[in-house]
Amino acid sequence: MMSEPVLKVEGLRKSFTVNRRTVHALNGVSLVLHRGETLGIIGESGSGKSTLGRIAVGLDTPTAGELHIEGMRIDTLPPPVRREKQRQCQMIFQDPYSSLNPRLTVGRQIGEGLFARGERDWPVIKTTVADLLERVGLKREFAKRYPHEFSGGQRQRIAVARALAPSPQIVVADEPVSALDVSIQAQILDLLADLKKDGNLSYLFISHDMAVVARLCDRIAVMHRGRIVECGPVRAVIENPQHPYTRNLLDAVPRFGRRRTGQKPVPVHLPQHGDDDTFVTVAEGHTVLQAAGGF
Numbered sequence: 001m002m003s004e005p006v007l008k009v010e011g012l013r014k015s016f017t018v019n020r021r022t023v024h025a026l027n028g029v030s031l032v033l034h035r036g037e038t039l040g041i042i043g044e045s046g047s048g049k050s051t052l053g054r055i056a057v058g059l060d061t062p063t064a065g066e067l068h069i070e071g072m073r074i075d076t077l078p079p080p081v082r083r084e085k086q087r088q089c090q091m092i093f094q095d096p097y098s099s100l101n102p103r104l105t106v107g108r109q110i111g112e113g114l115f116a117r118g119e120r121d122w123p124v125i126k127t128t129v130a131d132l133l134e135r136v137g138l139k140r141e142f143a144k145r146y147p148h149e150f151s152g153g154q155r156q157r158i159a160v161a162r163a164l165a166p167s168p169q170i171v172v173a174d175e176p177v178s179a180l181d182v183s184i185q186a187q188i189l190d191l192l193a194d195l196k197k198d199g200n201l202s203y204l205f206i207s208h209d210m211a212v213v214a215r216l217c218d219r220i221a222v223m224h225r226g227r228i229v230e231c232g233p234v235r236a237v238i239e240n241p242q243h244p245y246t247r248n249l250l251d252a253v254p255r256f257g258r259r260r261t262g263q264k265p266v267p268v269h270l271p272q273h274g275d276d277d278t279f280v281t282v283a284e285g286h287t288v289l290q291a292a293g294g295f
Contacts, residue, residue: 012065027226040217096155107143113165232286
């Protein structure tokens, strides 16, 4: 039985104007993230997955739809309460080289999250920062150093510590390992898994890599053209994909696909989704978007 949801979005839409054209980044996204769960959001570039993550943490506002954190609809709350609830959702960005401020020490950058949650005692902040560094596998004395003194993997560990500083319930990880070497990717994924066990965190894990999502996540939501086209438990989606876009993503991964390594993905011509499309339940917890008139 699933635990209570910590994050819920309903009918989320986001539009941008680019060169006088309206671009629909999100087109009616609905999903639920349960407490202690890792939900993988997977799709190609431009599918809308990063926009979804930015809205979840409050960096973007939706054009329409609802965002609920711990049962409260964010846009209906008074500003102080809204800020407090939004702090329950923190983000780990893709590029560890640009996400940290080169002019501030590591300790200062992690400490800002503690200050934001109301901590004003400097000795307490210093001790907590040192504890957070140890928690992500780094030395306590690293707090006095600057970002340029660290490798990419170490910087991403620092970014994880910074995200944990405000004691969030939800962490949005936006392609957190795609900029790292393969050997370092495994270490960061193991770190995220261990932190979830320790702190009962919930992750919204955004990626274009099906193999990475399969390793870390409990459920997968597949995004295409601003909509979720299939959602279900990791094993169910990988072993029994229902949507043609999901099947094409899996075929592009040698570990899961049926083609030999080196063959190009077979192009799939999918119909445009409309507002009258419906979700069909394939099995318990496994749903797929069916366009009006079929896929």
